Amino acid sequence: MEDLDGRWRDLNRLLARPGNIVGPGFEPQDEWIEFLQHQVRVLCVGAGGLGCELLKDLALSGFGNIDVIDLDTIDVSNLNRQFLFRMKDVGKSKAKVAAERVMERVQGVTVTPHFCRIEEKDRDFYEEFHLILLGLDSLEARRYMNQIACSFLEFDEDGKPDLSTIKPMIDGGTEGLKGHARVILPGITPCFDCTLWLFPPQTKFPLCTLAETPRSPAHCIEYVHLIQWPQEKGGEEFDSDDDTHMQWVYQQALKRAQQYGIQGVTLQLTQGVVKNIIPAIASTNAVVAAACTLEALKLVTLCSTGMNNYMMYVGTDGIYTHTAQYERDTQCLVCGAGVPMQVSPTATLQEVIDTLKESPALGGRHLRRPSISSGSSNLYMHGPLEESTRPNLRKTISSLVDGDGSILQVNDPGLAGPMRVSLQFRQS
Amino acid sequence: MIKLFSVKEKQQKEAAAAHGKLKQSPGELRLQKDISELNLAKGTTIIFPQGKDKLLNFEITIRPDEGLYKGGAFVFSFNVPTSYPHDAPKVKCKTRVYHPNIDLEGNVCLNILREDWKPVLSTNSIIYGLQFLFLDPNPDDPLNKDAAQMLQNDARSFEHSVRTSISRGAHIGGSYFPPCKA
CATH class of the missing domain: 3.40.50.720 (NAD(P)-binding Rossmann-like Domain)
Structure with a gap:
């Protein structure tokens, strides 16, 4: 160079x-x-x-x-x-x-x-x-x-x-x-x-404070934005980029502030509160x-x-x-430990779960009630979806996931954290 | 620190995982965990109107078995943002109910839905919170001021109004509350 x-x-x-x-x-x-x-x-x-x-x-x-x-x-x-x-x-x-x-x-x-x-x-x-x-x-x-x-x-x-x-x-x-x-x-x-x-969580005021005991200009603005708009605009979605919407909220907030003797509602503050703006x-x-x-x-x-x-x-x-120096969360759902697991594509979901339970490397002996998802597909879930996902237990794993390399997400109360399993198909 | 570029040529890893766009948000991942651990009290049910793979929208029906609201069935819609659990689910009461902490639009005044929400809380915590609202309506934090005042000033009339509205439907303070028997 x-x-x-x-x-x-x-x-x-x-x-x-x-x-x-x-x-x-x-x-x-x-x-x-x-x-x-x-x-x-x-x-x-x-x-x-x-x-x-x-x-x-x-x-x-x-x-x-x-x-x-x-x-x-x-x-x-x-x-x-x-x-x-x-x-x-x-x-x-x-x-x-x-x-x-x-x-x-x-x-x-x-x-x-x-x-x-x-x-x-x-x-x-x-x-x-x-x-x-x-x-x-x-x-x-x-x-x-x-x-x-x-x-x-x-x-x-x-x-x-x-x-x-x-x-x-x-x-x-x-x-x-x-x-x-x-x-x-x-x-x-x-x-x-x-x-x-x-x-930091967004500042949120209790709804009842907004409705009954407003004490600040922001309370008046949030009341109009969250409660009065849906009441009076029946179904129309509030759009914070629409000037007429913002003007309406400002005018109504001003009225409410006068009712309660609160000073300081301005259009700028209205925009700030509704859009949650902090000056850069x-x-x-x-x-x-x-x-x-x-x-x-x-x-x-x-x-x-x-x-x-x-x-x-x-x-x-x-x-x-x-x-x-922050520490990793052992319970993290996103970067938590994942492990490769070899399965036959013709194995049923029940057999895959049994293999999981028998596998010491996968922490299997800790599994009590494993719920299994792959992406958005909930393959087998304990809790309220148990009944509707139970038929999947008899289906083959290859019919349930996208293919070789698919990731299974395993949630179980017996595990320190959720586990990700990367499926590797091999013919048995 | 780790040595990321010890091999200066980029390693060509074999494409192991299924490529393409991500199939779900981390909010959904967390919700899968919540739902698999959901422990519903007797009388409380959940439905997923869009099917078992669309968890972000669901409905919870609460049927209190004691207290003023015993005998009623109250439906709440849960709308879980993809930013969950940083942000709380949006919860609305779809059943019109005469309750100091629920207004006629279905807004619910429950602290953990807004100001006291924390990522460690779960869908289970919110359901407990909603069940508690029916056992112990709180007139000090009113969202329906009429209901709060009646509960405070004349608890017997309040109880009567609630029971009648649940079993037969009733006009209270200019609004109609259709029956919502369990």
Whole structure:
């Protein structure tokens, strides 16, 4: 790689020299730049506040092949912090404009945009990438990506994760002056579903408070939004992007506030409460994206010991960061131990369950009342679905699942956590 | 830390798992666990209107065997978001019932459905909560103010109104409550 004005000089100090705090097995060499530029493929999910920062940081840190995916278009309210966008870009795809801008400004980088929902891409698409960075604002999108990343993970006969199947994810998140960066190595560090409790619940007011004893402007707004709208608009779905809907909620909330002598209902507050908006801060995005990119560089090259595994950042009073080592949840439904199991395709579901129970490696002796699902198909369920799923016990396993390699989800009160079994068909 | 790129060429793993789009959300995975562990009290039933493989929408019928609401059958629709269990299921009462904590639109005032929901809670916890509402209606947190006031001021009339509305149907305070005998 041509050394344009010594642009890689600083990066080479990290990558081409030995050091005392390098990761285990780090090999200092000049070729790292070439590797980053041409061989590593990273995916940046989201091209918003964090996404813009991530793309810029990645490109300037030597990553030469970046894909970016975002379903959103540019809104005028994004321009204060999503610095890759200009007034003339309003209405265009965030992913496309961000990709163009980064390529204009950073020589030699290829950014490939994908203007679509993350759900529109299949597993094969995500498998292409060595590393996935998340700049998202919703828990749902994070859990979706988490499930994708965890789905590549395979376990050996002893239930130990196969390291070569790990799809690392680095997640950034910001909310106002607070943020976090975390490194997810499925099977090694906790995944999103292991630590679901880390995500703050949305503020929810008791319905009866809203109905009978409102004390704040937000109470009045939520009352109109949740109770009065369905009562008076009979069946019409509330659309928070429809201006007339928002105006109606605002006007009604104002009336209710007057009734109870409450001050402070404004249109802006109405929008904030209904859409659950927390103002985004540019500097928080910058700090969090920088931390994420640094972790990406460390993961790929091992040039320094990586973060283990969650850093929180609080900028409300000065600057505070703290790194905590969270632990995996043995009960996790998404990244929990999975084991391969050989079965004959002509075996009945009952026989598969019996094999499970007899298999010490699968923890079978702990099984008491196993319920078995494959994807959305509930093959055999204890509880209220027992009767309707019982006929499946006599059917062959190959008629119940998609085929070789299908995953069975086993829930059982006798297990420490749910178990995933990957079926491997062999002719008996 | 692990060494992810010790082999610099990307390993071509054989496609083992069935590829393509993910077939279910993590919320659904968790719900499968909930449903397999569901322990319904006598008189409480569940149906899945869209079949056994569509768990995100279901109906629970509660038939209290003691208390003021004994003899009635009350249907609740559960709509479980894919963000479950981060977010609670959306629960509505489909039976019109004269109850201080349930309004005429079917909104239910139960703390664990909103402000006190936590991911460790389950579908089972909500069903217990709903059963408890019928055993111990709470006039201090009213959603139906008329019902709450009557319960507080004249418990005997309240009891009479509830029983009549369940067995024969009744007009109470300008609204009609059709019979809902179990």
